[in-house]
Amino acid sequence: MSGAVRTGWAPSTGPAAPAPARRWRRWLLVATALWAVLLTVLVWVSVRNDPPTVREQRSLDQAGPVVDRAVGELARASGAAGLLELGPARVESGCRVTPFADGATLRREVGVLAPAGTERAVLSAIADHLPASWRAGVGPGLDGPELRADAGEFVAVEGRPTGDGRVRLTVDSGCRPVGSGYVPPPAAAPGPEAAALTAALRALGRPADAPPELVTAPCPGGAVARTARSAAGSGPAGPVDALAPLAGGAPLLDDPPVYAYRAGPVTVLAELTPDAARLAATVGCPA
Numbered sequence: 001m002s003g004a005v006r007t008g009w010a011p012s013t014g015p016a017a018p019a020p021a022r023r024w025r026r027w028l029l030v031a032t033a034l035w036a037v038l039l040t041v042l043v044w045v046s047v048r049n050d051p052p053t054v055r056e057q058r059s060l061d062q063a064g065p066v067v068d069r070a071v072g073e074l075a076r077a078s079g080a081a082g083l084l085e086l087g088p089a090r091v092e093s094g095c096r097v098t099p100f101a102d103g104a105t106l107r108r109e110v111g112v113l114a115p116a117g118t119e120r121a122v123l124s125a126i127a128d129h130l131p132a133s134w135r136a137g138v139g140p141g142l143d144g145p146e147l148r149a150d151a152g153e154f155v156a157v158e159g160r161p162t163g164d165g166r167v168r169l170t171v172d173s174g175c176r177p178v179g180s181g182y183v184p185p186p187a188a189a190p191g192p193e194a195a196a197l198t199a200a201l202r203a204l205g206r207p208a209d210a211p212p213e214l215v216t217a218p219c220p221g222g223a224v225a226r227t228a229r230s231a232a233g234s235g236p237a238g239p240v241d242a243l244a245p246l247a248g249g250a251p252l253l254d255d256p257p258v259y260a261y262r263a264g265p266v267t268v269l270a271e272l273t274p275d276a277a278r279l280a281a282t283v284g285c286p287a
Contacts (some may be wrong), residue, residue: 058154060103060173060179061179064089064106066152067173068108068185069218070151071217073220074126074130074171075110076225076284078110078112080283080284081267083282084253084260084269085227087109087111088215089184097176101177103177104176105174105176108170109170110170113166113253115165120144123146123167130149134152134157136157143161144161145160146159147167156174164255165253191226193228193266193281194212196263196268197228199263200268204243204272205242206277213230215229219285228280228281230280258270258271266281
Protein backbone atom coordinates (compact mmCIF):
# COMPACT_ATOMS: atom_id res chain seq x y z
CA MET A 1 0.00 0.00 0.00
CA SER A 2 1.17 3.51 -0.65
CA GLY A 3 1.77 5.79 2.39
CA ALA A 4 0.95 8.93 0.40
CA VAL A 5 -1.87 11.12 1.60
CA ARG A 6 -4.53 11.86 -0.89
CA THR A 7 -4.70 15.44 -1.94
CA GLY A 8 -7.98 17.33 -1.19
CA TRP A 9 -8.58 15.66 2.23
CA ALA A 10 -7.79 17.45 5.53
CA PRO A 11 -6.49 15.27 8.33
CA SER A 12 -9.00 14.70 11.16
CA THR A 13 -8.27 16.53 14.47
CA GLY A 14 -11.33 15.25 16.51
CA PRO A 15 -14.74 16.92 17.20
CA ALA A 16 -14.77 20.54 18.45
CA ALA A 17 -17.58 22.11 20.58
CA PRO A 18 -19.49 24.50 18.41
CA ALA A 19 -19.01 28.06 19.62
CA PRO A 20 -22.58 29.16 18.69
CA ALA A 21 -24.09 26.58 21.13
CA ARG A 22 -21.98 27.86 24.02
CA ARG A 23 -23.03 31.44 23.31
CA TRP A 24 -26.70 30.41 23.14
CA ARG A 25 -26.56 28.73 26.56
CA ARG A 26 -24.83 31.74 28.05
CA TRP A 27 -27.56 34.10 26.81
CA LEU A 28 -30.23 31.70 28.12
CA LEU A 29 -28.73 31.88 31.61
CA VAL A 30 -28.58 35.68 31.45
CA ALA A 31 -32.20 35.92 30.26
CA THR A 32 -33.37 33.55 33.02
CA ALA A 33 -31.61 35.63 35.68
CA LEU A 34 -33.11 38.85 34.33
CA TRP A 35 -36.59 37.29 34.27
CA ALA A 36 -36.22 36.18 37.91
CA VAL A 37 -35.19 39.71 38.91
CA LEU A 38 -38.15 41.17 37.01
CA LEU A 39 -40.60 38.79 38.71
CA THR A 40 -39.18 39.69 42.12
CA VAL A 41 -39.66 43.40 41.41
CA LEU A 42 -43.22 42.87 40.15
CA VAL A 43 -44.16 40.84 43.23
CA TRP A 44 -42.72 43.52 45.52
CA VAL A 45 -44.64 46.28 43.73
CA SER A 46 -47.84 44.22 43.78
CA VAL A 47 -47.60 43.50 47.50
CA ARG A 48 -47.08 47.20 48.26
CA ASN A 49 -49.67 48.70 45.91
CA ASP A 50 -52.27 46.22 44.67
CA PRO A 51 -55.55 45.67 46.56
CA PRO A 52 -56.05 42.26 48.16
CA THR A 53 -57.57 39.61 45.93
CA VAL A 54 -58.49 37.07 48.63
CA ARG A 55 -59.74 37.43 52.20
CA GLU A 56 -56.63 35.72 53.61
CA GLN A 57 -54.52 38.71 52.53
CA ARG A 58 -56.18 40.94 55.16
CA SER A 59 -55.72 40.27 58.87
CA LEU A 60 -58.35 40.73 61.56
CA ASP A 61 -56.92 44.05 62.73
CA GLN A 62 -57.21 45.35 59.16
CA ALA A 63 -60.77 44.06 58.77
CA GLY A 64 -61.94 45.49 62.11
CA PRO A 65 -62.46 49.10 60.95
CA VAL A 66 -64.31 47.84 57.85
CA VAL A 67 -66.67 45.81 60.04
CA ASP A 68 -67.27 48.76 62.38
CA ARG A 69 -67.97 51.15 59.50
CA ALA A 70 -70.38 48.60 58.02
CA VAL A 71 -72.29 48.52 61.32
CA GLY A 72 -72.53 52.31 61.15
CA GLU A 73 -73.87 52.15 57.59
CA LEU A 74 -76.49 49.62 58.68
CA ALA A 75 -77.48 51.82 61.62
CA ARG A 76 -78.00 54.78 59.30
CA ALA A 77 -79.89 52.71 56.73
CA SER A 78 -82.19 51.31 59.44
CA GLY A 79 -83.35 54.77 60.48
CA ALA A 80 -83.39 56.20 63.99
CA ALA A 81 -86.84 54.80 64.75
CA GLY A 82 -86.10 51.37 63.30
CA LEU A 83 -82.75 50.71 64.93
CA LEU A 84 -83.18 48.66 68.11
CA GLU A 85 -79.68 47.67 69.14
CA LEU A 86 -76.00 47.54 68.21
CA GLY A 87 -74.42 44.24 69.16
CA PRO A 88 -70.90 44.03 70.57
CA ALA A 89 -68.04 42.57 68.59
CA ARG A 90 -67.61 38.80 68.84
CA VAL A 91 -64.22 37.32 67.96
CA GLU A 92 -64.24 33.56 67.48
CA SER A 93 -60.94 31.75 67.12
CA GLY A 94 -60.28 28.22 65.96
CA CYS A 95 -60.96 28.49 62.22
CA ARG A 96 -58.27 27.61 59.67
CA VAL A 97 -56.97 30.17 57.20
CA THR A 98 -54.87 27.45 55.56
CA PRO A 99 -54.19 23.84 56.55
CA PHE A 100 -51.15 25.17 58.43
CA ALA A 101 -52.39 28.50 59.86
CA ASP A 102 -55.02 29.32 62.47
CA GLY A 103 -57.35 32.28 62.13
CA ALA A 104 -60.28 34.05 63.74
CA THR A 105 -63.63 35.50 62.71
CA LEU A 106 -65.08 38.88 63.70
CA ARG A 107 -68.85 39.33 63.79
CA ARG A 108 -71.13 42.17 64.80
CA GLU A 109 -74.93 42.33 64.76
CA VAL A 110 -77.56 45.03 64.42
CA GLY A 111 -81.14 44.56 65.60
CA VAL A 112 -83.89 46.32 63.66
CA LEU A 113 -87.62 46.67 64.24
CA ALA A 114 -89.73 44.61 61.79
CA PRO A 115 -93.30 43.88 62.91
CA ALA A 116 -94.75 40.62 61.63
CA GLY A 117 -95.57 40.83 57.93
CA THR A 118 -93.18 43.73 57.23
CA GLU A 119 -89.89 41.83 57.24
CA ARG A 120 -89.31 41.93 53.47
CA ALA A 121 -90.27 45.59 53.25
CA VAL A 122 -87.92 46.48 56.11
CA LEU A 123 -85.01 44.56 54.58
CA SER A 124 -85.67 46.08 51.16
CA ALA A 125 -85.73 49.60 52.61
CA ILE A 126 -82.41 48.96 54.35
CA ALA A 127 -80.88 47.59 51.13
CA ASP A 128 -82.05 50.68 49.23
CA HIS A 129 -80.25 52.98 51.68
CA LEU A 130 -76.92 51.15 51.67
CA PRO A 131 -74.00 52.31 49.48
CA ALA A 132 -74.38 51.32 45.84
CA SER A 133 -70.95 49.66 45.95
CA TRP A 134 -72.35 47.10 48.40
CA ARG A 135 -74.68 45.70 45.71
CA ALA A 136 -77.26 44.96 48.42
CA GLY A 137 -80.32 42.91 47.53
CA VAL A 138 -83.13 40.95 49.14
CA GLY A 139 -84.16 37.49 48.00
CA PRO A 140 -85.85 34.36 49.29
CA GLY A 141 -84.12 32.39 52.03
CA LEU A 142 -84.77 29.17 53.89
CA ASP A 143 -86.82 30.88 56.60
CA GLY A 144 -88.05 34.00 54.83
CA PRO A 145 -86.52 36.93 53.01
CA GLU A 146 -82.77 37.49 53.29
CA LEU A 147 -80.63 40.55 52.69
CA ARG A 148 -77.15 40.05 51.28
CA ALA A 149 -74.47 42.65 50.61
CA ASP A 150 -70.71 43.06 50.24
CA ALA A 151 -69.26 45.79 52.47
CA GLY A 152 -65.87 45.60 50.75
CA GLU A 153 -62.57 44.02 51.78
CA PHE A 154 -64.35 40.65 51.72
CA VAL A 155 -66.68 41.60 54.61
CA ALA A 156 -70.12 40.01 54.15
CA VAL A 157 -73.45 41.42 55.34
CA GLU A 158 -76.58 39.34 55.82
CA GLY A 159 -79.99 40.03 57.30
CA ARG A 160 -82.94 37.82 58.12
CA PRO A 161 -86.02 37.83 60.37
CA THR A 162 -85.83 36.46 63.90
CA GLY A 163 -89.56 35.73 64.17
CA ASP A 164 -90.26 38.06 67.10
CA GLY A 165 -90.85 41.40 65.40
CA ARG A 166 -87.20 41.97 64.55
CA VAL A 167 -84.64 41.36 61.85
CA ARG A 168 -81.01 40.66 62.64
CA LEU A 169 -78.29 42.10 60.43
CA THR A 170 -74.90 40.40 60.67
CA VAL A 171 -71.52 41.74 59.56
CA ASP A 172 -68.96 38.95 59.18
CA SER A 173 -65.26 39.23 58.41
CA GLY A 174 -64.84 35.55 57.61
CA CYS A 175 -61.81 33.58 58.78
CA ARG A 176 -58.62 35.66 58.66
CA PRO A 177 -55.15 35.79 60.14
CA VAL A 178 -55.36 37.40 63.57
CA GLY A 179 -52.55 39.90 63.05
CA SER A 180 -52.46 42.27 66.02
CA GLY A 181 -56.10 41.48 66.82
CA TYR A 182 -59.35 43.42 66.70
CA VAL A 183 -59.35 46.85 68.32
CA PRO A 184 -62.86 48.18 69.11
CA PRO A 185 -63.82 51.77 68.27
CA PRO A 186 -62.75 54.40 70.82
CA ALA A 187 -65.12 54.63 73.76
CA ALA A 188 -67.59 57.48 73.53
CA ALA A 189 -69.02 59.46 76.41
CA PRO A 190 -72.48 58.20 77.39
CA GLY A 191 -75.39 60.27 76.17
CA PRO A 192 -79.17 60.16 76.54
CA GLU A 193 -79.14 56.39 76.06
CA ALA A 194 -77.57 55.93 79.50
CA ALA A 195 -80.32 57.95 81.19
CA ALA A 196 -83.06 56.07 79.31
CA LEU A 197 -81.52 52.74 80.33
CA THR A 198 -81.38 53.80 83.98
CA ALA A 199 -85.04 54.84 83.89
CA ALA A 200 -86.08 51.47 82.44
CA LEU A 201 -84.08 49.53 85.03
CA ARG A 202 -85.63 51.46 87.87
CA ALA A 203 -89.13 51.00 86.47
CA LEU A 204 -88.53 47.24 86.49
CA GLY A 205 -87.18 47.31 90.01
CA ARG A 206 -83.69 46.34 88.91
CA PRO A 207 -80.37 47.76 90.18
CA ALA A 208 -79.30 50.75 88.10
CA ASP A 209 -76.04 51.71 89.76
CA ALA A 210 -73.61 49.61 87.72
CA PRO A 211 -72.19 51.35 84.64
CA PRO A 212 -73.63 49.91 81.42
CA GLU A 213 -71.66 48.34 78.61
CA LEU A 214 -71.38 50.94 75.86
CA VAL A 215 -71.25 49.67 72.26
CA THR A 216 -70.55 52.12 69.44
CA ALA A 217 -70.20 52.32 65.68
CA PRO A 218 -69.05 55.21 63.47
CA CYS A 219 -71.86 56.75 61.44
CA PRO A 220 -71.29 58.01 57.91
CA GLY A 221 -70.51 61.70 58.25
CA GLY A 222 -68.72 61.54 61.58
CA ALA A 223 -71.40 60.97 64.25
CA VAL A 224 -71.44 57.91 66.51
CA ALA A 225 -74.28 55.43 67.05
CA ARG A 226 -74.39 54.15 70.62
CA THR A 227 -76.06 51.35 72.56
CA ALA A 228 -75.96 51.17 76.35
CA ARG A 229 -76.46 47.54 77.39
CA SER A 230 -77.26 46.12 80.78
CA ALA A 231 -77.50 42.48 81.72
CA ALA A 232 -79.95 43.12 84.52
CA GLY A 233 -79.07 39.78 86.07
CA SER A 234 -80.91 36.66 87.04
CA GLY A 235 -84.19 36.62 88.86
CA PRO A 236 -87.57 37.94 87.77
CA ALA A 237 -87.91 41.59 86.83
CA GLY A 238 -90.99 43.68 87.28
CA PRO A 239 -93.86 43.18 84.86
CA VAL A 240 -93.49 44.62 81.39
CA ASP A 241 -96.46 46.86 82.19
CA ALA A 242 -94.05 48.83 84.35
CA LEU A 243 -92.48 50.15 81.16
CA ALA A 244 -95.77 51.32 79.67
CA PRO A 245 -95.61 54.81 81.23
CA LEU A 246 -92.13 55.29 79.77
CA ALA A 247 -93.47 54.20 76.38
CA GLY A 248 -96.29 56.72 76.58
CA GLY A 249 -98.74 53.93 75.95
CA ALA A 250 -97.41 53.46 72.40
CA PRO A 251 -94.71 50.77 72.33
CA LEU A 252 -92.85 50.07 69.12
CA LEU A 253 -92.92 46.34 69.84
CA ASP A 254 -94.92 44.31 72.33
CA ASP A 255 -94.21 40.67 71.55
CA PRO A 256 -93.42 38.91 74.85
CA PRO A 257 -90.77 38.49 75.99
CA VAL A 258 -89.64 41.41 73.81
CA TYR A 259 -90.76 44.99 74.43
CA ALA A 260 -89.47 48.17 72.79
CA TYR A 261 -90.39 51.83 72.89
CA ARG A 262 -89.10 55.30 72.06
CA ALA A 263 -88.07 57.79 74.72
CA GLY A 264 -87.16 60.99 72.90
CA PRO A 265 -84.18 60.21 70.64
CA VAL A 266 -83.59 56.85 72.33
CA THR A 267 -85.00 53.41 71.53
CA VAL A 268 -85.23 51.12 74.56
CA LEU A 269 -85.33 47.35 74.06
CA ALA A 270 -86.21 44.94 76.88
CA GLU A 271 -86.14 41.15 76.84
CA LEU A 272 -87.88 39.95 80.00
CA THR A 273 -88.06 36.28 80.92
CA PRO A 274 -89.02 34.64 84.22
CA ASP A 275 -85.34 34.00 84.91
CA ALA A 276 -83.55 37.12 83.66
CA ALA A 277 -83.88 40.52 82.07
CA ARG A 278 -81.74 42.19 79.42
CA LEU A 279 -82.11 45.82 78.42
CA ALA A 280 -80.51 48.05 75.80
CA ALA A 281 -80.95 51.72 74.95
CA THR A 282 -79.81 52.99 71.57
CA VAL A 283 -79.24 56.28 69.78
CA GLY A 284 -78.82 55.81 66.04
CA CYS A 285 -77.18 57.79 63.27
CA PRO A 286 -78.51 61.15 62.08
CA ALA A 287 -80.78 60.97 59.05
